[in-house]
Amino acid sequence: MLPKLSLLDLATVGRDQPISEALADTVTLAQRADELGAFERLWFAEHHNMSRIASAATSVLIAHIAARTERIRVGSGGVMLPNHSPLVIAEQFGTLAELHPGRIDLGLGRAPGTDGATLRALRTDPRAAEAFPQDVRELQGYLSGETLIDGIHAYPGRGTGVPLYILGSSLFGAQLAAAYGLPYAFASHFAPDALQQAVRVYRERFTPSDQLAAPYVIAAANVIAADDPATAAEAADQVLRARVRMLAGRVGTDATIDDDMVTALMDTAVGAQARHMLTHTIAGDPDGVAAGLAEFAELADADELMLTNPATGLDRRLRTLEIVAGLRAAS
Template sequence: MTKLSVLDLVPVSEGKTIADAFANARSLARHAEALGYTRFWMAEHHNMVGIASAATAVAIGNIAGHTKTIRVGAGGIMLPNHAPLVIAEQFGTLETLYPGRIDLGLGRAPGTDQRTMMALRRNMSPADTFPQDVVELQALLGPLQEGQKVQAVPGTDTNVPIWILGSSLYGAQLAALLGLPYAFASHFAPSALDDALYLYRDRFEPSERNRSSYAMAGVNVIVAETDEEARYLFSSLQMRFADMVRGARGFLKPPIDDIETYWTPAEKAQASAMLSCSFVGSPETVKRGLGAFIARTGVDELMVATAIYDHAARLKSYELLAGLGLQETP
């Protein structure tokens, strides 16, 4: 059995508002909690009109306040955009308000474009301080040390669980070295998945908090009553990735009958490669596909992203997935 969790990018659908997107996120979180999903994560993105989770810690607090038991967290916070102390204070506050329910996944990418990076006042130095920043953040969330002059208030000794996120071998090596759980972003960058999982497990160094490795993989899943209906719903995500290939950022579009009319052969090839870890179809089809994926990768948990234009169909997809018998309850 494999744990199932939810990744919600808080998509803003065409013709809808950001307020609608947040209402849908709350609805989905409560639905996932009732269905027994393990966690509900949100991710930091900036300057994207179709994604509303830029103020990630605030959005997480909103979800935690409208649920009772499901773990809530970041998948992830783009740490180079922030001082570790600020993140320690934010997530220490969340953990204090919602004890035992907060996760902190950390990414190394900026989550945006170069111009927006400058607007975020991000240091444009080529020096990579991500490993040092992770260690500093761990210390700020850990027990107060003798002689420590700077502490996170709240934050100190909250011991919020930290995850390393990545889509390359870099994050796998760092997670292994620090003895942290690892989440691979195969829902949009799957090419290095197998190599990263092997490297992570092979080099994992047990830590005080994690005696053994723990690997999660992001996947796109759309389940409907029939394969045809699911493929129709999937076209919204396919259009979003085709738009990414074109360098365009927009709202989540309504599905279309024939995706081939939307993209060129080159766009199709590139978008489909990024979406290769997608499982789309009837319950039987998706169960076969996910079962084979779990058997091949041996992941402990699946972080499921389901971008569907119609909110009711999105809720139904997560409901059908929960009923497949793949899930280990939290």
């Protein structure tokens, strides 16, 4: 049987697509996932200064999606806590929890979600990440109602008990999640290298907490499902080319990277980096995807899989959701 399945959405903006249309697609996908009933949660990630990602205002997007769905949990995967004060995040997610009781998750990361120049534009001190463990504890206090700062409370937020998740792609997050007794989500959909070691360390060192009695691992993978292998392979190639374009665009704008340039880059270090980032990508027809999900769950020793849906085009992404939901129901 497949483990629990969830979704990570970056509110991806297609080439030459208006952001408003991309956000409308995100709503359509969320509503379809909600209707299918096979997915536990839908998370959005905080990124900044990336033209192809429209989830920068993460809590705003979560509110919009939660108001347009009924069952699925909605949350962050994640909020980059060093970019914010713990009190503000407690107020934002406390508000969400009051509006949508029992449906809000708060996943936390310590990376900036952007480059150094944009970090400065965010008015964030690069050293803020060093305080991540203390900031998580402060945030816990606001949400539990047991503030660590005398006289300072989150209204809304106090006593909502919004569940926290630690996100990571290295041993640091695994060790912190284990020490604090929190669920751990590994970003293996783009950072595959330390997955198995981090999960092992987390499980070995886990200390029970009020939120969680036993370790709980979420591992992320990219999924491209289609009715036949050829269609899935074509979609997977488009995803790889889009990743190459994104990486090349870091030294310019992706508008300057035309299709011929992408082709030329496929056999360079940029192409190799893109392929490595997409190591944990499952593409195929229903049988192939079912086998891939089961294999990845075993490899990651995961209690839950967090799936990205990177295929280009709304129709392809909707079909991926439908196929994966059918696999979950049949398992």
